[in-house]
Amino acid sequence: MAVKFTNDVTLSKSGFLFDHASGQTYTLNPTGQFIFRLLEQGEESERVLPQIVAEFNVSESTARKDLDDFLRQLHELGITE
Amino acid sequence: MEKKPYMKPTIVRHTPGGVLNKFGRPPQTVPMRRIEGFDVSELAGEYGSPLFVLSVRELKRKYRELDRTFRTRYPDFQLAYSYKTNYLKSVCSILHQEGAWAEVVSGFEYDIAADLGVPGGRIIFNGPYKTRGELKRAFENGSIVNIDNYDEMQVIEDLAEEFGRTLDVGLRINMDLNDPPWHKFGFNYESGQAFEAVRRATSGGKLNVVGLHMHTGTYVDDLTIYSRGAQGMIDFYRLIRDNFGVRLKYWDLGGGFASMNTLHWAYLPAEQTTPTVDQYADAICSVLLAADLGGEEPPKLFIEPGRAIVDDPFYLITSVAAQKRLPNGRRAVVLDTGMNMISSVQWYRYQFQSAQDSGTTVEDTTVYGALCMNIDVINHSLSLPPVRRGELLVIPRVGAYNLSQSWQFIYLRPAVIAIDDGRVHVIKRAETREYVQQFEQVPEDYSLPREPADGAAS
Amino acid sequence: MNDLHVAVTGLHAADNPAPGIGVIRSLKAAGDWNGTIIGLAYDVYDTGIYDPDLLDATYLVPYPNQGMDEVFARLMYVHEQARIDVLIPTLDSELGLYRKLASRLREAGIRMFIPDDEMMRARAKSNLVQFCEENGIPTPDTFVLRELGSLDDAIEKIGYPLWVKGVFYDAYLCRTRDDVLRSVEKLRVTWGLPVLLQRSISGEEFDVCALAKRGELVGALPIRKTRVTEKGKAWAAVSLRNPELAELSAKTLSALGWSGPCELEIMQEARTKKLYLLEINPRFPAWIYLGAGAEQNLPRVLLELALGNEVEPLPPAKSGVGFVRHATDLICPLAYLEALTVGGELHHPGTHRRQS
Numbered sequence A: 001m002a003v004k005f006t007n008d009v010t011l012s013k014s015g016f017l018f019d020h021a022s023g024q025t026y027t028l029n030p031t032g033q034f035i036f037r038l039l040e041q042g043e044e045s046e047r048v049l050p051q052i053v054a055e056f057n058v059s060e061s062t063a064r065k066d067l068d069d070f071l072r073q074l075h076e077l078g079i080t081e
Numbered sequence B: 001m002e003k004k005p006y007m008k009p010t011i012v013r014h015t016p017g018g019v020l021n022k023f024g025r026p027p028q029t030v031p032m033r034r035i036e037g038f039d040v041s042e043l044a045g046e047y048g049s050p051l052f053v054l055s056v057r058e059l060k061r062k063y064r065e066l067d068r069t070f071r072t073r074y075p076d077f078q079l080a081y082s083y084k085t086n087y088l089k090s091v092c093s094i095l096h097q098e099g100a101w102a103e104v105v106s107g108f109e110y111d112i113a114a115d116l117g118v119p120g121g122r123i124i125f126n127g128p129y130k131t132r133g134e135l136k137r138a139f140e141n142g143s144i145v146n147i148d149n150y151d152e153m154q155v156i157e158d159l160a161e162e163f164g165r166t167l168d169v170g171l172r173i174n175m176d177l178n179d180p181p182w183h184k185f186g187f188n189y190e191s192g193q194a195f196e197a198v199r200r201a202t203s204g205g206k207l208n209v210v211g212l213h214m215h216t217g218t219y220v221d222d223l224t225i226y227s228r229g230a231q232g233m234i235d236f237y238r239l240i241r242d243n244f245g246v247r248l249k250y251w252d253l254g255g256g257f258a259s260m261n262t263l264h265w266a267y268l269p270a271e272q273t274t275p276t277v278d279q280y281a282d283a284i285c286s287v288l289l290a291a292d293l294g295g296e297e298p299p300k301l302f303i304e305p306g307r308a309i310v311d312d313p314f315y316l317i318t319s320v321a322a323q324k325r326l327p328n329g330r331r332a333v334v335l336d337t338g339m340n341m342i343s344s345v346q347w348y349r350y351q352f353q354s355a356q357d358s359g360t361t362v363e364d365t366t367v368y369g370a371l372c373m374n375i376d377v378i379n380h381s382l383s384l385p386p387v388r389r390g391e392l393l394v395i396p397r398v399g400a401y402n403l404s405q406s407w408q409f410i411y412l413r414p415a416v417i418a419i420d421d422g423r424v425h426v427i428k429r430a431e432t433r434e435y436v437q438q439f440e441q442v443p444e445d446y447s448l449p450r451e452p453a454d455g456a457a458s
Numbered sequence C: 001m002n003d004l005h006v007a008v009t010g011l012h013a014a015d016n017p018a019p020g021i022g023v024i025r026s027l028k029a030a031g032d033w034n035g036t037i038i039g040l041a042y043d044v045y046d047t048g049i050y051d052p053d054l055l056d057a058t059y060l061v062p063y064p065n066q067g068m069d070e071v072f073a074r075l076m077y078v079h080e081q082a083r084i085d086v087l088i089p090t091l092d093s094e095l096g097l098y099r100k101l102a103s104r105l106r107e108a109g110i111r112m113f114i115p116d117d118e119m120m121r122a123r124a125k126s127n128l129v130q131f132c133e134e135n136g137i138p139t140p141d142t143f144v145l146r147e148l149g150s151l152d153d154a155i156e157k158i159g160y161p162l163w164v165k166g167v168f169y170d171a172y173l174c175r176t177r178d179d180v181l182r183s184v185e186k187l188r189v190t191w192g193l194p195v196l197l198q199r200s201i202s203g204e205e206f207d208v209c210a211l212a213k214r215g216e217l218v219g220a221l222p223i224r225k226t227r228v229t230e231k232g233k234a235w236a237a238v239s240l241r242n243p244e245l246a247e248l249s250a251k252t253l254s255a256l257g258w259s260g261p262c263e264l265e266i267m268q269e270a271r272t273k274k275l276y277l278l279e280i281n282p283r284f285p286a287w288i289y290l291g292a293g294a295e296q297n298l299p300r301v302l303l304e305l306a307l308g309n310e311v312e313p314l315p316p317a318k319s320g321v322g323f324v325r326h327a328t329d330l331i332c333p334l335a336y337l338e339a340l341t342v343g344g345e346l347h348h349p350g351t352h353r354r355q356s
Helices: A031-038 A047-057 A061-075 B040-046 B058-071 B089-098 B107-116 B132-140 B148-164 B192-202 B223-244 B277-287 C022-029 C067-081 C092-107 C117-122 C128-135 C146-157 C179-193 C244-254 C298-306 C335-345 C350-356
Strands: A009-011 A017-018 A026-028 B011-013 B051-056 B077-082 B103-104 B123-124 B144-147 B167-174 B205-213 B250-252 B302-304 B314-325 B330-334 B363-368 B375-386 B392-396 B416-420 B423-427 C002-009 C034-041 C057-060 C087-089 C142-145 C162-166 C171-172 C193-199 C203-213 C216-228 C234-241 C260-269 C274-281 C323-324 C345-347
Touching: A009 A031, A017 C335, A026 A031, A026 C335, A031 C162, A047 A061, A047 B040, A061 B011, A061 B314, A061 C162, B011 C162, B040 B314, B040 B392, B040 B423, B040 C260, B051 B058, B058 B077, B058 B144, B058 B277, B058 B302, B089 B103, B089 B107, B089 C179, B103 B107, B107 B123, B107 B132, B132 B144, B132 B148, B132 C260, B144 B205, B148 B205, B167 B192, B192 B223, B205 B223, B223 B277, B223 C117, B277 B302, B314 C335, B330 B375, B392 C162, C002 C022, C022 C034, C022 C146, C022 C298, C034 C067, C057 C067, C067 C092, C087 C298, C092 C117, C117 C128, C117 C244, C117 C298, C128 C142, C128 C244, C128 C274, C142 C146, C146 C193, C162 C179, C171 C179, C171 C335, C179 C193, C203 C244, C203 C298, C216 C244, C216 C298, C244 C274, C260 C298, C335 C345
Parallel strands: B051 B416, B077 B103, B077 B302, B103 B123, B123 B144, B144 B167, B167 B205, B205 B250, B250 B302, B330 B363, C002 C034, C002 C087, C034 C057
Antiparallel strands: A009 A017, A017 A026, A026 B011, B051 B314, B314 B330, B314 B392, B363 B375, B416 B423, C057 C345, C142 C193, C162 C171, C162 C193, C203 C216, C203 C260, C216 C234, C234 C323, C260 C274
């Protein structure tokens, strides 16, 4: 399922995220940016995991746990619905 | 194609003062993978987590620095290690090998020193409560005893009678040096109590006052407290020498030196406020050596540090039990150990770091201990990189008071290992439930019926 | 002053302005200025960063309480990138740290002109009473509260109204025990103990900004605050010619053997006309830019002292020159925030290159 963003957000090349509706800003590390870009493009969250494993030097089990944490955090921060 | 290096994905919300601190790389993001060459995860793998680790080299270095600094300034000097700060037998024994005397404050501690083989003449017995039996043993062994109160003085006079000889004693005195002043130990100087105590001790004909002892406080970073204390000691000595003919063999300035841990209520970190060993030594020795004692050789100088020696050489390896998000968006981490093992969290703002390289993104985190008690918080605000369950953290500088004041509660207490020149020694095994409950017994009347072994209850 | 690179801290000028901005404007107001200003900021919202005419580059640095080695490593990074010839720390809470780093910085080629530990200790708020007593300098009755248990003793000794002061910053005028409790708690949480309780003297408030070398005054700028904020900070003032203030300043700094800049806070009791020394802040005040108009540009002179050059004492300040502080809103581009948040540094598109 594609993730739905709560507000209009802009992620810059440097990993600086601006939420246009709330004015809140965030920083994402490179892995976080990689995932965020995929979600932004409408990628379904289930399809993100294989792409992380393909891109980075990481085991699937670690990546799955971390992705789960990250998606939950986006939700808890109110960035995604 | 080579894959990119992986870091746990993070997003950090910008809060005032929250994010920018990463520039200059805060210490929390510099991983502490090794303690003196030993891989932290291997140590934890072999000896378990949590785990206390003593660096013997650092312990010796701390001792030698203090000893040398004072010895080069004061001709007749002796360091007595304050047992109460950490009386693991190996710690005490190493320090005695290095030349330390023992400073003990209870019969329990006295026995530890005696059993280790410390000669009685190298044990200083302080503390506000000493039993008659303990005092008797101390005098028989030729230990130094510093009297805390009149009740104790009376017991010692009785002992002198029993022995049929006069006994050499020291007197604990206190002065109005701190705010609030430490009046608990010994006799007060300003109010004239101390003067009266010497009069009383010398007039009975059974005691011979040969020493003065003063313990000015704990974690004292104000050098003037030591220099004023030393001056007070000199003035008081002159007074009792002139009035009662007292001749001192020693004066003892106690301990109380601060360590590199930062107190909760201090704004600046300890590295900026804790005086160096040189400064402590100068504050005390320059005053004592300038004393005009009318040609008399200055008495032997004792100091009794503990924290300043044992705090730094101990590390606590602990692992992450869980991560959670608090309702206000803050990150929280739960450890596998609690404040029962590092009770100094009540005073110290412990800074600690991950044993893994977790990147430079940090987030302000509340660190909870493992106890099922709401007050068990290890750090209310620590900048930590992302961590996972099972990842190891290292809390440095945990040697003073934590082990001697630890209490067993809902978990068993961990092992303590010493690393020394490439070798590992277990100096205290991890507790077992049998050990903890060995003195308990359940009377027959209270015993529960045992279910049949085949688990027939269905 | 050819191509001197000067790094300055204390860039936040909100309700309680830090002195960095005034120091930088003073340097730039000197006729012979032809250097580069490097701002050392603690927060991406330090206001000075957004003043288009102030800085050539801004670097975020770790807070002093994050540890000496961390601050030093960051400064070395900045030094490598932008070169620092002279560093002017302007915040009280930084000075202990910079004092400890002084020799390492000097070895790296970064010079400062700040008081040493001994001087810092003697003028510390908690030691000032003793210093004043020993040197015959009048100061109001003060109680150094190191432990909350002695609060009532302190109140009884000082009497209302009284000032409750933090060891580094902030002071509250209190008239009831509840006021005192609240203020002590607020200060304790922010700045730690001790907290000071001081007798309130009603009268006229004066300030002297001074620069001294080994106890000798090099320059002094006395002012009377003509308008103050709720916190007692000047928002308008006028420069003075006042021999009594000059004498008290000279006596104090001589007794301290002072080397460095400082701000002396002095009260003249209305009833007795007697002068009381309230505080010695070991850095320039936020209103230091007034000196540029009153022929007493002390930051400019400090550069010479930092570089080890001989300096003649300045003639007295021109009296009757005033200043008003004027708050204004600056446009804050998101790109600035982003550059500082993500990269920790900002190379300002503006000032230096435009001038050269």
